[in-house]
Amino acid sequence: MQGLSRFQTIAIVREIESPENPGGLEKRVSVIPSDIGTLLETGAKVFVEEGAGIGVGFSDEEYVAAGATLQSADRIYRDKDLIIKFKGPSLDSIEQMRPGCTLLCMAHFGSFPDRARVLEAHKINVIAMEEIVEAPKFETDQTIISRTAMAQALQPFLDNNTIGGLDIRVLHWSPRTLAAIRRAGNRDPRSLKIIHSDTNVEQLDASGESALYFYDSSFKINGGLIDHLKQTQTNLFDLVAYETSKGRETAAEWRADHPPLPFGLRRIQCLHQTGQAGARYGLELLARNKPELDIRTAKVVILGYGNVAQGAMRELSDKGVMEINVLGQTHTKSGRIEYWLKDVDLIVNGADQPVHLRGRNYLIENKHLEHIIPDGSVIVDLVGGSPTNRSPVEPVLTCTFLTEPHFVTHGVTVSALWGWPMLGMMRETAITYSGQIVDVLAKREMLIEGLENLAPGVKRALVCGPHQV
Numbered sequence: 001m002q003g004l005s006r007f008q009t010i011a012i013v014r015e016i017e018s019p020e021n022p023g024g025l026e027k028r029v030s031v032i033p034s035d036i037g038t039l040l041e042t043g044a045k046v047f048v049e050e051g052a053g054i055g056v057g058f059s060d061e062e063y064v065a066a067g068a069t070l071q072s073a074d075r076i077y078r079d080k081d082l083i084i085k086f087k088g089p090s091l092d093s094i095e096q097m098r099p100g101c102t103l104l105c106m107a108h109f110g111s112f113p114d115r116a117r118v119l120e121a122h123k124i125n126v127i128a129m130e131e132i133v134e135a136p137k138f139e140t141d142q143t144i145i146s147r148t149a150m151a152q153a154l155q156p157f158l159d160n161n162t163i164g165g166l167d168i169r170v171l172h173w174s175p176r177t178l179a180a181i182r183r184a185g186n187r188d189p190r191s192l193k194i195i196h197s198d199t200n201v202e203q204l205d206a207s208g209e210s211a212l213y214f215y216d217s218s219f220k221i222n223g224g225l226i227d228h229l230k231q232t233q234t235n236l237f238d239l240v241a242y243e244t245s246k247g248r249e250t251a252a253e254w255r256a257d258h259p260p261l262p263f264g265l266r267r268i269q270c271l272h273q274t275g276q277a278g279a280r281y282g283l284e285l286l287a288r289n290k291p292e293l294d295i296r297t298a299k300v301v302i303l304g305y306g307n308v309a310q311g312a313m314r315e316l317s318d319k320g321v322m323e324i325n326v327l328g329q330t331h332t333k334s335g336r337i338e339y340w341l342k343d344v345d346l347i348v349n350g351a352d353q354p355v356h357l358r359g360r361n362y363l364i365e366n367k368h369l370e371h372i373i374p375d376g377s378v379i380v381d382l383v384g385g386s387p388t389n390r391s392p393v394e395p396v397l398t399c400t401f402l403t404e405p406h407f408v409t410h411g412v413t414v415s416a417l418w419g420w421p422m423l424g425m426m427r428e429t430a431i432t433y434s435g436q437i438v439d440v441l442a443k444r445e446m447l448i449e450g451l452e453n454l455a456p457g458v459k460r461a462l463v464c465g466p467h468q469v
Contacts, residue, residue, distance in 0.1 A: 027055025275311020
């Protein structure tokens with residue numbers, strides 16, 4: 001029966017107007033020409049819709065040269081085993097799909113339940129790209145070392161129960177400090193801030209026994225700052241010193257004591273770029289709203305410290321923002337978050353919530369915009385959502401789109417773009433996504449083998465089906 005066996009025909013279709021792509025302004029293509037050969041090596045035939053890659057600079061001629069067969073829009077969806085699309089399909093496209101075929105796309109069933117019902121009714125198997133994960137979880141040595149370094153730095157404060165009064169300052173964001181920041185955030189300190197490497201002594205807001213400065217001496221840090229902190233009996237922890245003395249040993253011991261988790265991070269994602277693009281746009285909006293403000297001294301708050309939030313931290317640091325306040329779960333509770341929102345210039349939400357809290361628990365509430373957050377300030381919501389899958393930012397009833405990327409309410413500018421990397425990163429992220437998609441299809445997970453042979457990290461992403469006809 002058709003539907004479960006190995007995929008023999010693959011369609012790469014063009015992005016067109018759909019519920020999450022009003023105006024058809026999403027131009028990325030799911031598989032670029034240089035990755036077509038890998039799919040052909042599996043023995044499958046690959047069909048590409050005419051003009052599928054032109055929006056991000058890949059011509060039809062390049063696809064033909066790579067070995068693909070071009071097809072028109074009225075043929076591309078028909079009689080294919082596997083249809084690959086970046087965003088979810090239009091309703092008209094579903095009508096053209098053969099029952100029992102498989103659609104691989106960013107499905108977002110929770111945000112578009114009406115379309116999900118149509119796909120189910122037409123017996124289309126759907127694998128949601130956003131739900132495919134590592135199996136098992138993979139941890140790099142650098143991630144382990146960064147995390148355990150912060151754990152050691154925090155241990156004395158956990159032992160004497162003073163973590164709740166500790167002010168943590170991370171000097172300079174970098175990929176090497178990413179895991180340390182995450183570990184610090186989930187240990188619930190009084191405050192956690194990312195401090196720019198150019199910070200001088202006069203700009204410090206914490207020192208002494210109740211402050212911890214975590215830094216990476218492989219990056220250029222103001223030497224006078226470190227000397228000053230030593231003289232004030234401030235707690236200092238150098239990642240390089242830790243790495244040099246016990247890095248390899250620590251990583252090996254950690255792996256021995258921590259068998260890999262069955263599932264890990266998303267396999268098909270540009271979460272870091274999402275944070276970068278969102279923060280970049282937030283700074284642009286802030287510059288328009290408050291032209292007299294020196295962006296470097298802006299009061300910036302980030303909710304969360306995961307992959308998306310880390311991308312925002314990177315962008316803000318690169319743009320010279322001197323101080324980034326990072327809020328964890330307890331800091332965002334009602335009654336505490338108000339302290340951080342007073343006089344804020346830019347809020348970046350990277351905190352997601354479990355499904356059962358969506359639409360019920362809001363971290364940024366309408367009353368905050370009305371009474372606390374100053375006029376002209378900017379909120380960038382990196383999580384977004386829809387009426388059926390709400391964001392923790394209450395004024396965001398649904399995601400914004402490129403047709404109208406932001407709105408103003410109570411004097412505050414809010415943006416929650418569906419597909420943040422579309423802002424200036426379409427080609428780069430199309431290349432990234434293509435490599436990840438082809439890796440899942442024809443290399444690591446071998447999705448090409450069909451629904452009967454799904455790898456564990458892919459099986460959980462089958463959100464509709466299996467159907468066979």
